[in-house]
Amino acid sequence: MPIVLDREKYLSSVYGGWLGKNIGGTLGGPVEGRKELLHLSFYPVVSSEPLPNDDLDLQLVSLHALEQYGARLTTAQLCQEWLDHVGFQYGEYGYTLTNLRRGIPPGPAGWYDNPFIDCMGAPIRSEIWAMVAPGAPRLAGRLAMADGWVDHAGGEGVWGEVFLAALESAAFVRHDPYELIEIGLAMLPESSRVGAAVRDTVRWCREGLDWLAVRERILAKYGHEDFTNAPQNIAFTMLGWLCGRDFEDSLLKAVNCGYDTDCTAATLGAILGIIHGAQALPDRWVKPIGDRIVVSKEISGFPAPQTLDELTRRVAAVCDEVLSVYDAGVTVGQPPGGELVSLDQPYMVDQPPIVNEDPRLIRFCLPISSVREPEMVVTIDAGPDGPVVVPGRETALRLSFTNQGRDEWQGVACLNLPGGEEILIGGDLAIAPGATQTVIRTVTFSVDHALAPRPDGAAGTIPVVLVLRRHRFGTLWTIQRVNFSLAVAHRWEICLEGGERLVRFSPTSEIPWPDEVLGREWHRAETVVEAGQEQTVRLIVAVTRPLKVELNGRPVLESDGGKTFWPVYHWPEEGTFTNVTLKKGTNTLAISVRGNGDRVRTRLAIVRPEPPYQVPLDVTLGLAGGGE
Numbered sequence: 001m002p003i004v005l006d007r008e009k010y011l012s013s014v015y016g017g018w019l020g021k022n023i024g025g026t027l028g029g030p031v032e033g034r035k036e037l038l039h040l041s042f043y044p045v046v047s048s049e050p051l052p053n054d055d056l057d058l059q060l061v062s063l064h065a066l067e068q069y070g071a072r073l074t075t076a077q078l079c080q081e082w083l084d085h086v087g088f089q090y091g092e093y094g095y096t097l098t099n100l101r102r103g104i105p106p107g108p109a110g111w112y113d114n115p116f117i118d119c120m121g122a123p124i125r126s127e128i129w130a131m132v133a134p135g136a137p138r139l140a141g142r143l144a145m146a147d148g149w150v151d152h153a154g155g156e157g158v159w160g161e162v163f164l165a166a167l168e169s170a171a172f173v174r175h176d177p178y179e180l181i182e183i184g185l186a187m188l189p190e191s192s193r194v195g196a197a198v199r200d201t202v203r204w205c206r207e208g209l210d211w212l213a214v215r216e217r218i219l220a221k222y223g224h225e226d227f228t229n230a231p232q233n234i235a236f237t238m239l240g241w242l243c244g245r246d247f248e249d250s251l252l253k254a255v256n257c258g259y260d261t262d263c264t265a266a267t268l269g270a271i272l273g274i275i276h277g278a279q280a281l282p283d284r285w286v287k288p289i290g291d292r293i294v295v296s297k298e299i300s301g302f303p304a305p306q307t308l309d310e311l312t313r314r315v316a317a318v319c320d321e322v323l324s325v326y327d328a329g330v331t332v333g334q335p336p337g338g339e340l341v342s343l344d345q346p347y348m349v350d351q352p353p354i355v356n357e358d359p360r361l362i363r364f365c366l367p368i369s370s371v372r373e374p375e376m377v378v379t380i381d382a383g384p385d386g387p388v389v390v391p392g393r394e395t396a397l398r399l400s401f402t403n404q405g406r407d408e409w410q411g412v413a414c415l416n417l418p419g420g421e422e423i424l425i426g427g428d429l430a431i432a433p434g435a436t437q438t439v440i441r442t443v444t445f446s447v448d449h450a451l452a453p454r455p456d457g458a459a460g461t462i463p464v465v466l467v468l469r470r471h472r473f474g475t476l477w478t479i480q481r482v483n484f485s486l487a488v489a490h491r492w493e494i495c496l497e498g499g500e501r502l503v504r505f506s507p508t509s510e511i512p513w514p515d516e517v518l519g520r521e522w523h524r525a526e527t528v529v530e531a532g533q534e535q536t537v538r539l540i541v542a543v544t545r546p547l548k549v550e551l552n553g554r555p556v557l558e559s560d561g562g563k564t565f566w567p568v569y570h571w572p573e574e575g576t577f578t579n580v581t582l583k584k585g586t587n588t589l590a591i592s593v594r595g596n597g598d599r600v601r602t603r604l605a606i607v608r609p610e611p612p613y614q615v616p617l618d619v620t621l622g623l624a625g626g627g628e
Contacts, residue, residue: 003135003330005172010319010332012277013172014131015312018056020247020273021127022293022308023285024265025053028255033227037215038256043288050289052296054088055124055266060295060304061085062128062147063311066318071132071325072371075149079106082150087298089612091228092116094569096151098615102461103485108387110153111359112487113508115567115603117155118193119228120263122148126161127270130168132319136328140169141187143322154359159192160230164267171274177241178202197222197231201238211243211253218257225564227259237264237271247272247282298612360386364482366468375405378466378482385507388487389462391447391623400438403431409470415443416465418452447623450488451530459532460620461485490622495524509567509621511602517595524592529606531582532618540577540605542567546594547602549578552587556580561593567603569613579609582619589621 029051030044045051065073065081083100086093092114099109111117126144133140144165148158167184174180181202188195200221204214218239222231236257244250250272255265273281291307305311316332323330361381365374381398382389389395403409413425426439449462466482489505496502496516506512517523539556541547544565549557559575566573593600604621607613 003173005134005330005332007316007332007334009277010134010172011312011316012279013134013274014315015308016273016276016278016281017127017131017168017270018273018308018311019278019281019286020269020271021056021266022050022053022269022289023281024251024255024267024269025055025262026051026289027251027269028261028263028265029053031255031258032260032262034261035227035258037212038258038261040252040255042284046288048288048290049292049294052294053262053266054090054093054121054296055263056293057296057299058086058088058125059128060293060311061299061302062125063314063318064302064304066128066132066322067314071318071322073143073146074371075146076106078147078150079109085299085301087300087612087614088296089569089607089614090121090571091568092119092121092151092157094607094613094615099487101615101617102458102487103463103483104387104461104487105362105364105484107149107153107359107361107363110149110151111155112386112388114151114155116226116228117152117157118230119152119155119157119226120160120230120233120260121228122150122152122157123160123164123194123230123234124263124267126164126267127168127274128315129161129165130171130274131315132322133169133326133328133330134172134319134332135169135330136323136326137166137169137183137187139322139326139328141166149359156192156194156230159188159194160234162187163194163198163234164271168271168274171271175275181238193222193231194234197235198238201235202242205239205242211239214239214243215257226566228263233260233264234267237268240264240268241271247276247280248285251285360384362387362484364466364484366480366482368480368482373404375403376409376468377402377404378468380466380484382486385489386487387484388489388507389445390489390505391445391450391491394442394444397441397443398438399425399441400436401429401431402436403433406433408432410472411468411470413439413469414467415441416467417443417445418449418454418463422467445486445488447488450620450623456617458617459530460617460623461487488620488623491527492622493526495526506622509603509605511591511593511604513595513599513602518599519597520595521597522592523595523600523602524590525602526588526590527622529582529587529589530620530623531584531587534582534584535616535619536579536581536609537616537619538572538577538607538609538613539580540567540569540572540607541591542572542576542603542605543593543600545596545600547576548592550588550590551580552583565601565603567605569605569607569615570611572605 069077095114129140129143141162144161148161152158163184166187167180170183218235240250240254244253254268255261295304361379364378366376379400409431415423425441431437463485468480470478489507494502504512511525543561545561557578562573562576
């Protein structure tokens with residue numbers, strides 16, 4: 001039996017969800033990041049409008065993407081929306097946008113060198129997928145996965161978004177919190193820490209523990225030094241919901257747990273708004289913020305909704321398209337004889353685009369614009385570290401070509417490298433329909449490849465073009481080109497006693513301290529920084545031990561380090577950053593960290609010294625020398 005949702009009730013739930021989102025974000029935003037038990041009883045900052053919040057802002061971008069590209073929205077299209085309209089450099093956003101700007105393709109761009117894939121940047125974007133797929137939790141979860149893959153590929157952040165989107169989708173037709181939580185959990189793998197944290201929270205609440213005791217257990221088992229880590233925060237949201245007496249009490253319990261407070265309160269506000277509708281939300285919380293949407297200045301370049309009413313109407317228009325395109329078994333209209341509800345059926349006849357479940361792999365569907373039945377799927381595996389190579393060393397690229405068309409694919413494939421070098425892949429290819437042909441091609445990339453002039457001025461990655469020349473009817477028929485970039489591992493020289501030096505390459509921005517430094521009081525590593533022009537930058541060294549930094553032989557930073565390991569671009573801890581001037585060309589950089597006998601996690605970032613603190617693309621780290 002199909003689900004028929006009453007349109008007026010649907011619109012009230014959508015509006016209520018966004019209103020609850022604004023209420024929770026405005027409540028929790030001013031105390032975000034505080035880890036102690038809080039004691040809020042109302043908005044800490046009372047105004048006549050809501051506070052801007054990335055929790056809502058990024059969903060406006062997702063709405064625009066749905067309006068631009070249609071219901072069969074892909075991760076690649078969402079990535080393009082981010083490049084066009086998102087300027088946030090917070091945590092995972094900054095790392096992902098840096099990768100995308102440097103040409104790392106979607107999928108790996110959300111995973112490679114990203115220390116925040118287990119965090120809240122994706123779970124906070126769940127509502128839009130529930131609202132365009134109401135009563136269809138599996139569809140909402142799949143759409144959420146495609147979105148979460150943008151900046152949390154392979155991490156718990158994806159599962160947090162999938163869980164919440166499925167739960168919120170079901171909330172349009174079911175209202176019992178325990179039932180809704182089970183629907184969300186059914187979408188997660190057993191290995192998910194988000195799922196484990198939610199299951200434990202449900203069990204502790206059912207055992208009758210008060211909310212403070214549940215909070216302590218969450219922190220004891222799932223607590224993380226990063227206040228944005230997803231498992232603990234989603235558990236706090238569930239705590240507020242299950243332990244709260246009403247809308248106000250639930251939001252206050254969630255936000256007073258501390259940590260990522262704008263996210264926990266905003267998500268719970270949205271859930272309760274969807275369930276109860278806009279008219280049921282208390283005037284005490286609604287009146288101070290009203291109907292207006294306040295968009296952060298980092299979101300720009302498209303007609304964002306100005307009010308919650310406009311947002312609701314635009315979401316409803318997209319919803320009709322999504323439900324129709326996916327034949328979801330749900331319609332929004334006026335049901336004859338009342339609302340019909342059934343959750344005992346499959347929700348999707350037609351799956352959305354498959355999301356690559358291995359974030360290391362570069363994956364393309366050809367033709368490049370195809371979203372439903374691509375003729376060819378190409379995957380490129382550069383190794384266990386993902387899309388990164390060591391200059392001067394052989395890299396075994398594993399390329400797999402899957403023919404999903406109905407004709408045999410015949411032709412040749414090659415890789416074009418900077419400087420005009422062309423590398424043939426496997427000779428002539430002949431791939432039958434439904435078959436996969438895999439070729440392993442060994443390539444040696446060089447520093448010159450990474451430093452070659454590029455139209456965009458970027459450096460530090462190697463631009464590659466995959467060229468597929470197809471033969472049909474005895475002649476060259478078509479040529480397809482796919483552009484992507486490979487990151488270059490950073491070269492470090494680790495200084496040992498007696499002047500000995502060890503050369504180590506790091507696939508990420510972390511210093512690769514070797515075993516030889518264990519037992520020594522201080523660790524010292526040296527590298528070079530190439531700058532396309534003289535410029536002032538912010539140098540960030542995320543570490544929780546005393547450190548000393550020298551640039552071009554001069555001390556530029558000496559401190560006790562940070563209290564937590566917090567390698568963000570926009571909000572580094574005092575003592576872990578300083579503004580310096582890079583000269584054009586080669587700069588020498590030395591970092592010393594007090595080891596106290598063990599290995600110390602140390603991560604480096606170089607960003608602009610003013611908001612939004614983006615990474616300058618003409619600055620590269622550790623490109624000197626080859627892979628000895």
